[in-house]
Amino acid sequence: MTQTDMDVQQRLPFDLDRIRRDFPILKREIHPGKTLVYLDNAATSQRPVQMIAEMTRFYRDHNANIHRGVHTLSIEATDLYEQARQRIARFINAPRAEEVIFTRNTTEGINLVAHSWGRKFLQEGDEVVITEVEHHSNIVPWQMLRDERGVVLKYIPMLPDGTLDLDYARQVIGPRTKLLAVTAVSNALGTITRLDELIPMARAQGALVLVDGAQSVPHMPVDVQALGCDFMAFTGHKMLGPTGIGGLWARMELLEAMDPFLGGGDMILTVTMAQSTWADVPAKFEAGTPNVAGAVALGAAVDYLEALGMDAVRAHEVEITDYALRRLGDVPGVSIFGPPQAQDRGGVISFELEGVHPHDVGQVLDTHAVAIRTGHHCAQPVMAALSVPATARASFYIYNTTEEVDRLAVALEEVSRFFGVRA
Amino acid sequence: MTNEPSLLDDLYREIILDHYRTPRNHQEMEAPTCSAEGANPLCGDTVTVSILLADGRVQDIAFGGQGCSISQASASMMTEYVKGRTVQEAGDGARAFQQMMTTGEPQDLEGFDDIDALRGVAKFAARVKCASLAWKTLEQALDGRAEPVTTDERTESND
Ligand SMILES: Cc1ncc(COP(=O)(O)O)c(C=O)c1O
Numbered sequence: 066m067t068q069t070d071m072d073v074q075q076r077l078p079f080d081l082d083r084i085r086r087d088f089p090i091l092k093r094e095i096h097p098g099k100t101l102v103y104l105d106n107a108a109t110s111q112r113p114v115q116m117i118a119e120m121t122r123f124y125r126d127h128n129a130n131i132h133r134g135v136h137t138l139s140i141e142a143t144d145l146y147e148q149a150r151q152r153i154a155r156f157i158n159a160p161r162a163e164e165v166i167f168t169r170n171t172t173e174g175i176n177l178v179a180h181s182w183g184r185k186f187l188q189e190g191d192e193v194v195i196t197e198v199e200h201h202s203n204i205v206p207w208q209m210l211r212d213e214r215g216v217v218l219k220y221i222p223m224l225p226d227g228t229l230d231l232d233y234a235r236q237v238i239g240p241r242t243k244l245l246a247v248t249a250v251s252n253a254l255g256t257i258t259r260l261d262e263l264i265p266m267a268r269a270q271g272a273l274v275l276v277d278g279a280q281s282v283p284h285m286p287v288d289v290q291a292l293g294c295d296f297m298a299f300t301g302h303k304m305l306g307p308t309g310i311g312g313l314w315a316r317m318e319l320l321e322a323m324d325p326f327l328g329g330g331d332m333i334l335t336v337t338m339a340q341s342t343w344a345d346v347p348a349k350f351e352a353g354t355p356n357v358a359g360a361v362a363l364g365a366a367v368d369y370l371e372a373l374g375m376d377a378v379r380a381h382e383v384e385i386t387d388y389a390l391r392r393l394g395d396v397p398g399v400s401i402f403g404p405p406q407a408q409d410r411g412g413v414i415s416f417e418l419e420g421v422h423p424h425d426v427g428q429v430l431d432t433h434a435v436a437i438r439t440g441h442h443c444a445q446p447v448m449a450a451l452s453v454p455a456t457a458r459a460s461f462y463i464y465n466t467t468e469e470v471d472r473l474a475v476a477l478e479e480v481s482r483f484f485g486v487r488a
Numbered sequence: 489m490t491n492e493p494s495l496l497d498d499l500y501r502e503i504i505l506d507h508y509r510t511p512r513n514h515q516e517m518e519a520p521t522c523s524a525e526g527a528n529p530l531c532g533d534t535v536t537v538s539i540l541l542a543d544g545r546v547q548d549i550a551f552g553g554q555g556c557s558i559s560q561a562s563a564s565m566m567t568e569y570v571k572g573r574t575v576q577e578a579g580d581g582a583r584a585f586q587q588m589m590t591t592g593e594p595q596d597l598e599g600f601d602d603i604d605a606l607r608g609v610a611k612f613a614a615r616v617k618c619a620s621l622a623w624k625t626l627e628q629a630l631d632g633r634a635e636p637v638t639t640d641e642r643t644e645s646n647d
Contacts, residue, residue, distance in 0.1 A: 428496075441529075
């Protein structure tokens with residue numbers, strides 16, 4: 066370890082060795098003698114044994130369908146499911162637990178809003194404003210709504226440094242704007258959105274605000290009330306939880322006014338062959354048997370993060386990102402996209418290695434057991450704005466260490482050598 | 489360091505890196521008889537193929553686009569193979585190439601010796617589409633079809 070390395074390690078807000086023991090996958094030898102360096106956390110995080118144990122415990126000891134039985138197991142399962150909702154609500158400081166709808170993922174949450182709110186309340190000529198840095202899941206549902214309903218879709222462009230053009234935002238958000246749908250953190254570049262600027266702009270025009278929290282809820286303290294947004298979608302698999310479970314938070318009066326998303330069991334009050342009446346929120350939006358075990362396990366994942374403290378999670382990510390920005394910046398041929406300061410980013414670094422296509426970078430890194438993401442990161446407009454077909458992206462989480470950043474940096478130097486870009 | 493060829497050497501054979509660094513027939517063509525564009529949306533690879541036909545033969549061929557070493561080297565090798573051959577032979581080459589990618593077996597085809605270097609790609613499921621792009625685009629150009637080619641049948645992955 067170098068001296069700076071040790072300094073950084075000492076500043077880290079929690080005991081990384083202890084945390085890493087909770088993630089057995091991090092000990093896996095991907096190739097003989099090469100243990101995993103997992104730097105693809107923006108795609109999905111790894112999972113701690115505590116969460117896995119909670120999921121197993123549910124299936125082993127409490128498994129039953131919810132909301133529909135008088136027997137003990139069904140009551141237990143229902144309680145566990147509802148307790149998970151409460152833990153998640155507290156985690157994002159939702160005023161009421163019932164305002165958290167369980168979904169499969171962020172994508173489903175955004176589609177739910179487009180369907181149940183958009184189709185009911187938006188009319189031809191109404192405007193929805195998104196941004197150029199959105200993940201496809203916060204672009205495509207609005208394009209579909211535009212094509213179906215004649216809603217006008219506008220977007221706030223990205224500046225070359227990866228931040229949003231706030232001056233332009235002031236012009237584009239206007240009296241016809243009914244919704245601003247914006248990500249809290251860009252998954253492609255890591256840029257943190259200035260929600261403190263954008264949300265008041267939208268509110269001043271009487272527009273609602275949907276925040277895509279896929280990259281913020283797992284990584285930093287998030288308080289939906291302090292933000293002043295109306296909808297917040299997030300995903301469990303990026304925050305230590307299982308796949309197939311996520312959440313949508315919305316203000317109660319909106320949820321009450323919105324139409325259901327899917328129709329079926331669990332979401333109705335009464336059904337006759339002529340018509341049905343809807344159940345109360347949140348059941349209205351949770352048709353069919355939900356992912357009960359997933360929700361319970363997501364509750365355990367939230368507990369894990371809360372025990373660390375989200376301020377500490379964020380502080381660790383700033384440290385590691387700051388270290389990585391400097392370390393990767395020193396690797397010959399590496400250029401980094403997005404804001405230069407770790408403070409302005411989530412734990413995401415998108416970069417390019419001169420003369421080597423990202424795909425090849427990722428392939429060679431894999432032989433060093435270094436897992437990164439390469440491609441367009443489901444954000445093709447960002448790639449277009451940067452005039453690159455793809456980038457390589459390293460993204461960090463609670464268990465990543467400065468040694469792992471060093472292994473990435475060393476491996477990148479070998480990539481350059483391998484492709485003969487540098488002698 | 490061992491002298492055993494690694495999995496990586498299997499993928500990136502020297503001749504592939506050579507074609508990547510100095511691609512052959514990588515230029516524009518003034519008035520092609522037919523051409524096609526192919527893309528790999530997932531990785532952002534693009535390949536364009538322009539062909540000048542005369543008497544049922546590929547008189548000249550050029551490729552453009554950008555992408556990873558495998559996609560660009562494969563395109564470069566494809567143009568070398570196809571140049572001077574009949575349309576029929578070019579089509580046979582494209583089919584043989586795709587056969588090689590699915591089976592990992594060598595193809596007994598005249599002029600395919602260098603191309604055999606790409607056989608190692610068959611072991612890397614994620615890269616097969618990179619290698620196949622140029623050949624599919626070639627077929628598309630020869631068929632004279634206009635719609636863009638994609639070698640990515642999967643829906644895009646999320647992240
Ligand atoms: C910013 C952002 N929004 C939305 C999503 C979609 O999440 P999911 O695939 O879990 O629906 C992701 C990640 O995939 C993301 O990074």
